[in-house]
Amino acid sequence: MYSHLRLSGLASGIDTDEMVRSLMQAERIKVDKVEQERQILLWRQEAYNSINKDFVNFILNTRKNFGITSVTSRGTFRPNSYRNLSWVKKATSSDENIALVSTTAQAMDSNYKVNVKRLADGVSMASGGKVFQGEDGISLGDDGILRDGEDQTIKILEFTINGKLIEISKDSGITMGDVVNKINSMDDIGVRASYDSGIGRFFLQTTTTGEEAKINIGVTTDIGREFIEGLDLYVNHYEYEGEEVVGKTGDKLTLEDGEGKTYRGSDALIDFSGAKDISFGSNRITINGITMDLIGTGEFTITVATDVDGVYDKIKEFIDEYNELVDKTNKLLKENRYRDYRPLTQEQKKAMEKEEIELWEEKAKSGLLRNDDIIQRTMLNIRQSLYEKSDEFSGPFSLLTEIGISTESYTQGSAGGKLVIDEKKLKEAIAQDPEGVMEFLFKESVPESKDKDGNVIPGELGGLVSRIYDGLMAGMEDIIKKSGPGEDADLFRDVKFNILLDFVTEQGSISMLDRDVIQYDRRIYDLNAMLIRKENSYYARFTAMERAISRMNQQSMWLMQQFMGQ
Template sequence: MADMRIGGLASGMDTDQMIKDLMKAERIPLDKLQQKKQYLEWQRDDYRDMNKMMFDFSNLIFDGVMKKSTYIQKSVTISDPNEVSVKNINATGDFSGTIKVESLATAATMYSSAAITQSDGGAFDPKKKLSESFGLTGEQTIRVKAIQKDGTMAADFTEIKFDPAEESMDSLVTKINNQTGVTMFYDSQTKQMSVMSKNTGSNGAGAEIELQGSLFSTHLKLDADNDTAEAAGRGSAGENAVFAYNGMKTERASNTFTINGFELTLKNASNTNVSFSSQPDTDKILEKIVKFVDEYNKLIEKVNGELNEKNYRDFKPLTAEQKEAMEEKEIELWEEKARSGTLRNDSVLSSAMNKMRMNIYTPVSGGTSGTDQLSQIGIKTSSNYLERGKLIIDEAKLREVISKDPNAIYEIFAKDGATTGEQGIARRLRETLKDTIDSVEKKAGKASSTNNTFALGRLLNNTDNQIDRFEDRMIQVEDRYWRQFTAMEKAIQRANQQSMYLMQQFGGGM
């Protein structure tokens, strides 16, 4: 049973307020612990913000200035885009020439010799089960072989097994179209089945479509191959595209093909010369490099700002009681100063800035282009020391280098090598960023980390334990104060009772 608390009944004192005031003084160390916890949490979150920014920048490097594809982007000029289209796939050099299209590649075709009917002579419905349409029973098998993209015939037939009691013509056609090298189509007007090879071109040594199975021959009235169908006037052979490239006549199985890393698509067989040429797509390449420089500048500005941010020692994190006595704007302004300087002079981030500057300034050795420094491609460091290594682009010079030799820029950023000096700037930066991120994670962890796996987390756990112990002690201290004041009140009450008794005794004897 808890001790009964007597608050000022005998003494007339405001015992409750007095104990609250005494507890305020007792709680000062606890408030400091809670302020310490808040500061550690701010520091942890600020470290994680730095890590996210570095991680995002590392990814931007990888997807931008480090990729070969960034530097092989080409703009292509064509005298007649309605005849031919040209786009770069993986060419590093420029590309020009003429092309004259004599004929386009076509796909092999074939179709039923007559209208398809049900086995009982009734009208064929492609939605009905094949067992009902054609009287088929038991597992059935059909096989299809067709020409491939490279113009050669597939080595083997594609086999499809089906249950006619479960399969309709519509559902089977869907399987054939999905699984084989042909496209089938049932025409409800003519009641015939059409078959076309998915790939264009001539086999050169036979048919481009071959069909096996009684469903094809007996019920769909299709020939065994498109050559047979063509001879009977119900099909056509596949044809290669025929064209002259820089005056040399040649063929391709498809209207779309690759020469020297460029993809050409033939659109029209007009038999007229179409000229084309390529050059580096300066704008697109420049865009990637400008993005890299902008994000690099943002990163070093942010990190340097954190390293040099002032620490206001007189502004401690606010306690809950202090917040209650302040306006929202006052809290915001106070905490802005209280949170300032959490990463001031941090050794890990300071080291990262020094390494990144070295990554940028150190020449890239062993390249083939003779270009080994950013200044040679129009990127230099700001002369304003207050900007702490900010990069500035001379756009005219950078455009000139892109137009002349984009591969030189690729080597400066992305060249691989056994030593740091031989590696491109982007590779060095990513390695520095990775090491820094790992070091920061040891201090501040990441969102998925548990506190005992990183330094600040362990400090937070220790602070939480101290807070818990101190709060238990506060309960004991408050109970002690109440016991003392209650004992005092009881003593005063007894003294008052004795005084009253004596007064009554003396008064009664007079």
Template sequence: MINNNMRMTGFASGMDINQMVKDLMQAERLPLQKMEQDQLWLTQRRDAYREVNTKLLEFDNKFLDMRMSSTYTSKTASSSSDAISVTASNQATDGNYSFEVTQLASAATRYSGVDGTAFGQGYDADQALAAEYVGEEVSFAYHDQSPDSPKTVSFTIQDGESLNDVLGRISEESGGAVRAFYDQNSDRVFMERTETGDFNQGGLEFEGLNAFFTDTLNISADEQGGKDAEFTYNDIAMTSHSNNYQFNGMNLTFNSTGSANVSVSHDVDGSVDKIKEFVEQYNELIDFMNEKVGEERHRDYPPLTEDQRKDMSEREIELWEERSKSGELRNDGILRSALSGMRSAWYESVDNPNGDLSRMMDVGITTTSNWRQGGKLEIDETKLREKLQENPSAVHRLFSNSDEGNSRGILNRVEDVVESTRDRIRDRAGTATQTEHQYTMGRELKNMAERMANFERRMQQTEQRYWDQFTAMEKAMQKYNEQASFMMQNFGGGMQ
């Protein structure tokens, strides 16, 4: 610490000691300013690396879709009629299929008011039930596909519960297998299975309906039984408990009765679109990385320190930083290695057991003829469609065979380069969650901070030395002035 109490600021000499020390220290601190700028430049380069790693991670996530066989072998399906909706999985076989729906599946249903009784228009289903119903048991049973069918549900009515509360509990206690609700417009309570189909020969019955249902809710002992969907495939009769049916890799939804011709084919358009999207994202990555390694470095525009910013306008700072941040990764070895590695991966051949589709050019994908574009890809869409139509599995193998060695798919090799590059950047520039000692540039920044702190301590000592020297000078001059004044007084007295 500098001892301010011992400072003498020019009373004896008449000099501006404060300004003289300030000017001397400004010259002494020039090396510190250079260290601050070096520290800021290293921080900017670290952040530039991390930006690249973020871009690489975003692109790396795109490989998942490209590794899946569905990208190359997906199917599309269409129906000639609104009676049936259809989608197709990859397992569906190409071709035409003929269906006719003669009956839709329905759920078993009971409702109140069959005998003409009613709650009465304006009935408040949210009003608490009368005290006579508190403690009354609500019990019913329903059928499903389980061998333990029928399943019994029972609970007791609680004090303060309304009709809507009780009907809601029917759904809750049955796990959603049965739902019940009051429709004010028709003045009826409905109770029905949420699952369609005929599960028990002759209709689905709510067995064990007790007095609460028959006397209080006026629900009839008769019901509308659940029905199976009935349809034919090529005149062969078939049934389904629901209006959804899985057939040879197709998902059929029965919307109404009627006939429909269903067509299944390879979704070449979908495959081409996904490959084109991937190539576009790859080209964007190549543009980004090429821009980074080719940016001009403006060495005359080092990063601005806080002291330098104070003397500049916002516009001046903006223009300066635009040049200062240019070229942070110019000719960077990691990025150049990545660009070279990815470009080579696209050119390499893949051992294919069928003897064809061993190179990307076989499916119409090549690097552009303009070498200035740095290895960007272009697609011959006609050729790509042709190969996807002929043998989508071979295209998938060429792109994404997970084997090692010469059989490894092209995209797997590109991904290997991407992941290796990300590892190298992490080792050098770290991540936001790492401490400085865990990566190379962090350790460099830590060492620079320590050197700057040591330099700052030396500057404090230097400043104290200047003050000590000027203070000693001031004391000497003050003593001289006192002696001269004394002599002048004595000499002047002798003259009189």
């Protein structure tokens, strides 16, 4: 019952709590060392996750800067995606009152004569006057509710637009807002509606232009007919039975046996560089990589030329960002390791100021990735891949140096291989063969694979950008296996959708460092349990000593009493 009772020096006068605390400090050193090793692992994990996030952000940021919005699940470029880039060629219009123009890399440098004969148009209808102004038929009450000729609230209304039934049912009565909302909720009819209560006008407009855009209004009930006729709709622009009809007031919508005419929009019609009467359903037209936004009719000329300075600037921005990444990895690989600066224990932190703790931990965290195998291997593999020659390109370039790009030598202190540009040579290559330069930069890589018989099918080397991305993604996967994805799993998937597949299937989403941390946690738990047992043991000994001294004191008192009584 009293086995755990602690007697703190009552008999001996010794401060047993302080004695035990001093003894336990020596025992605690073992736990502190293990906790420090665990903390170093956690810091190393943070350092890995930080550089991996730098790899991710480099890829995502440079993709965005290039205007590359779609990649494969492996993170590689889609075939010929570089031909859709908008900054390679520059297009100008001789008359921006007729058309605004832009272009992609696939457009050929040349002058293109264009004649816009007709703009694409949709179909629109509008009330010629205020709605429901007839003496008989439907009216619109002051409360906004539709009423029939007998002044009864209309609760059900039906008609069709482009063959789709518009059915509105409301016990409290139907308003024009209900009609508008119902029409606009039906995405498949290709028509939008609006009503301006201030002027009492109703409007319909096709959502697209061209001959496929149409409005056909039909009725299935008498009240539906009265409603449509009460709208007093006029067609402002339409093509009917193949003949374009345009007027100031347009054609009044009429219903014949419950069905109206089908009014269609008109296609844009242009001549383009010798090709006559090309029709499009939209005023945004793309031909051979040249996009025209038509504004008016008439003749104009498009001039397309390679934007040499623009292409050079994009390449330089990419290389500058890559070199910053190389500098960052070099710094990590060379960072000094201060082994005397161990992680601080809680007791040590209590004796220090906040600024002192921060300075100490800055030293303690330094050099955790010094000479790291994964980072060294990643950057070395990229450097080596950049100098590989490939015969897979259709253009004249097969080596990096042929377009004026090389890697910095080791003697200049570039452990990871910073890239250097020969501006004159690169600009000459861009001007002479922009397609070849773009292919050499952006051609998609093809990984090694196997056929159905297990025979190896060699992969294909990609362009410069592809090689750097591929090398970084390989390094990212190695770091994830070592340290996990941290809090950035979604970012990694943005780079490469299946990048976490092996980590999940082969490692059960537990990194190598995670496993080490778990082992340290177990050791710390066991050591703390041992400390508790050791502390209880010390207290048990001191308690036994106190009891023995207490008994001796009692015996001494008894003896004294006996002698004094004689």
